[in-house]
Amino acid sequence: MAKSMGTSAGKIALVTGASSGIGLLSAVELARRGMTVVATMRNPERRGRLEDAARAAGVLERMDVRQLDVTDFDAIPGVFEKVAADHKRIDVLLNNAGFAVGGFAEDIQMSELRHQFETNFFGNVATTKAALPIMRRQRAGHILTVTSIGGRIGQPVVSSYTASKFALEGWTESLRLECAPLGIKVVLIEPGAFATDIWERNSELGANVTQADSPNYARAQRFQKEVIKQIPQADATEVATLIADAAEDPNPRLRYMIGKDAKIQWAMRTILPWKWYERILVNYLKLRD
Numbered sequence: 001m002a003k004s005m006g007t008s009a010g011k012i013a014l015v016t017g018a019s020s021g022i023g024l025l026s027a028v029e030l031a032r033r034g035m036t037v038v039a040t041m042r043n044p045e046r047r048g049r050l051e052d053a054a055r056a057a058g059v060l061e062r063m064d065v066r067q068l069d070v071t072d073f074d075a076i077p078g079v080f081e082k083v084a085a086d087h088k089r090i091d092v093l094l095n096n097a098g099f100a101v102g103g104f105a106e107d108i109q110m111s112e113l114r115h116q117f118e119t120n121f122f123g124n125v126a127t128t129k130a131a132l133p134i135m136r137r138q139r140a141g142h143i144l145t146v147t148s149i150g151g152r153i154g155q156p157v158v159s160s161y162t163a164s165k166f167a168l169e170g171w172t173e174s175l176r177l178e179c180a181p182l183g184i185k186v187v188l189i190e191p192g193a194f195a196t197d198i199w200e201r202n203s204e205l206g207a208n209v210t211q212a213d214s215p216n217y218a219r220a221q222r223f224q225k226e227v228i229k230q231i232p233q234a235d236a237t238e239v240a241t242l243i244a245d246a247a248e249d250p251n252p253r254l255r256y257m258i259g260k261d262a263k264i265q266w267a268m269r270t271i272l273p274w275k276w277y278e279r280i281l282v283n284y285l286k287l288r289d
């Protein structure tokens with residue numbers, strides 16, 4: 001249940017990837033809680049959906065839309081310092097920007113794997129590093145990073161995505177310990193599958209994946225058909241509510257897993273012997289060669 005404006009009034013939140021999906025919904029929810037939201041996006045021409053949602057929620061005046069591509073590493077520190085100068089502080093950073101490269105690991109080129117890491121890992125590291133000096137000065141702040149159930153459990157056919165999210169989980173867990181004495185709260189959000197643009201507009205396939213001479217061509221086609229059948233319907237508003245709750249919590253946990261599918265998968269992975277788990281997954285996802 002969404003909360004109304006409370007102790008968050010006057011706080012400043014910066015969200016990456018606010019043009020769609022979880023980033024957009026979280027930006028609106030944080031504004032509904034009373035925060036001023038610096039809603040960043042790589043292409044501000046795509047601000048329309050966010051502004052419509054913010055207007056409908058009556059919080060458009062608390063939205064400050066700015067351009068930020070999380071892979072523009074040289075520009076990121078300047079953007080954060082300008083936000084801190086204009087708004088006097090940054091209380092919450094929501095590292096949300098991300099996308100998924102699909103394809104069997106054998107077919108993924110090194111450049112494609114690197115591209116995945118540039119956004120999902122190095123991009124989120126760069127924004128966090130830009131926020132840290134500001135939050136250190138304040139001796140306060142919340143850094144929330146959206147990983148995935150794929151950051152806890154290996155997922156077939158998205159090994160690049162899974163690897164980038166595992167890396168982010170490890171880096172963030174270490175950071176949590178370093179930041180605890182500084183008053184900076186570091187949090188991981190681990191969603192299962194929710195209906196957003198990541199499944200279609202923002203999904204990318206490795207260049208070799210669709211080539212008929214790929215050794216994985218037949219099973220890639222089969223897998224893709226399965227994925228299309230299972231494009232998630234779950235409403236990502238649930239994730240946005242959890243994010244806003246964690247951003248308002250003075251003592252948040254390190255990890256928040258969300259989504260029935262994620263919780264079932266986590267239970268299967270941790271309770272079943274690996275051999276059984278593997279057999280179930282391979283059959284269920286039609287991975288046989």
Ligand SMILES: NC(=O)c1ccc[n+]([C@@H]2O[C@H](COP(=O)([O-])OP(=O)(O)OC[C@H]3O[C@@H](n4cnc5c(N)ncnc54)[C@H](OP(=O)(O)O)[C@@H]3O)[C@@H](O)[C@H]2O)c1
Nearest residue numbers: 017019020021022069070097098148193194196197198202
């Ligand atoms: N939906 C799910 O099922 C799910 C599950 C687990 C984790 N997640 C994670 O949730 C986060 C948000 O994804 P979503 O599901 O909301 O998907 P989405 O609707 O596709 O949103 C992704 C956002 O990231 C932005 N983005 C991509 N590359 C960027 C870059 N280089 N710089 C700045 N922004 C960039 C996109 O901008 P454009 O509009 O310009 O493309 C978009 O705003 C991601 O980290 C994703 O891995 C999603």
